[in-house]
Amino acid sequence: MSEQQRVSTFLYGTAQSLIAHDDFTILPQEHHEGQGVAPVLLARRQFNSLVYIRLLPADGLSVEQIRVIMKNDAENFGDRQRSQNVYSLTMFIFSQWRSDENMREIARATHYLGYLKSIGAAAVAIDLSRGVLGEWPTGPAVKGITVQPIRELVANYPNGNYPDELLWRTKHQWEDQLVELSNRRQERVESVMNMGGKTWATYGLLALTVLIFLIARMDSSQLFLSKGLMVPELIREGELFRLLTPVFFHYEVSHIFFNMWSLWVLGKYAERIYGAGRYLVVYVLAGIAGCLLSFAFNDNPSLGASGAIFGLMGALLAFGRHDRKAFSMTIGSSVYYMLAINLVMSFTIPRIDYWGHLGGLAGGFLIGMMVGVPGYRSKPNRLWGLGFVAYAILTYVIGLQA
Structure with a gap:
């Protein structure tokens, strides 16, 4: 058993940990005959950022050579980072003894060159002979990376005995296994998102809303439209149907x-994630939640699907709580973007009932947490349901006292 075999096993084991815990994907590797232990390259797209990790065998590299590597990384990633949020983390891995001063110098190189703030090219040193992980950097390049499994792999290396099956595994065998693991992780995310699923409930809500709009447009007396308004005085008189x-x-x-376009975009995501039944529960109860908060704090009549649509955003945020990784790898940045735009519009455009929007957002999140996502919680979470009931009672009582 050679030291080279052990280092290679450590590199691929670390890559496996990053794939399993943090949803990285192994990239196509370059192979050169007689190269020795080759670097391992990984990547992950999360929200609107792209992070590369390079596991780099560094025996024989001086601190000055490491600085040159970091500088090249900065030049390569600089322009892309500013426009696309591209970051890199290089793990310099030493199988031979490195002094504490050299380890600290490698950590200082990143800070000294200012890459953490301006570029996002970070570095960390690993001394395998002593089982020491150097100072872990900060910044966007390492955000969301689980450090503890890496720390344990490093600490166990000096006295660890790898099975022969791992030690004698070839580069191609390792890469085939890690590609398969990466694909399984991606398939899990895709199964949660159910991108090929039908969205009949969303089509039904669209058709019903458009039909009601057309009927109201044909009624010149606007009597039909007046029956659907949220009118606080009439709700206090007992017309509770005006909360829906x-x-x-x-x-x-x-x-x-604008509302139907938002429903088309957000509704299909929410229905595929939650399923038609839970999705309709979220939409209806979030709409009621929006009307309740408007009833409590808005004296003017109001109408529109905006509260329910904000509820869909709340439910998608709840999905992010159920599966943070799948959320961040897929729709996370889009949901945050749409939420920010809609909130700005709610508070800056006159005549928009922002109370209804905020109420729908809160209601959608509570209901999304309560009903859960299929495959994560088979039973409703009663605590979140009680929270929604408390919200409904409180806003209704406030509205009655207005």
């Missing part, structure tokens, strides 16, 4: 167009 009907009524073409 406003979700399906709209004033103008631009009003319904």
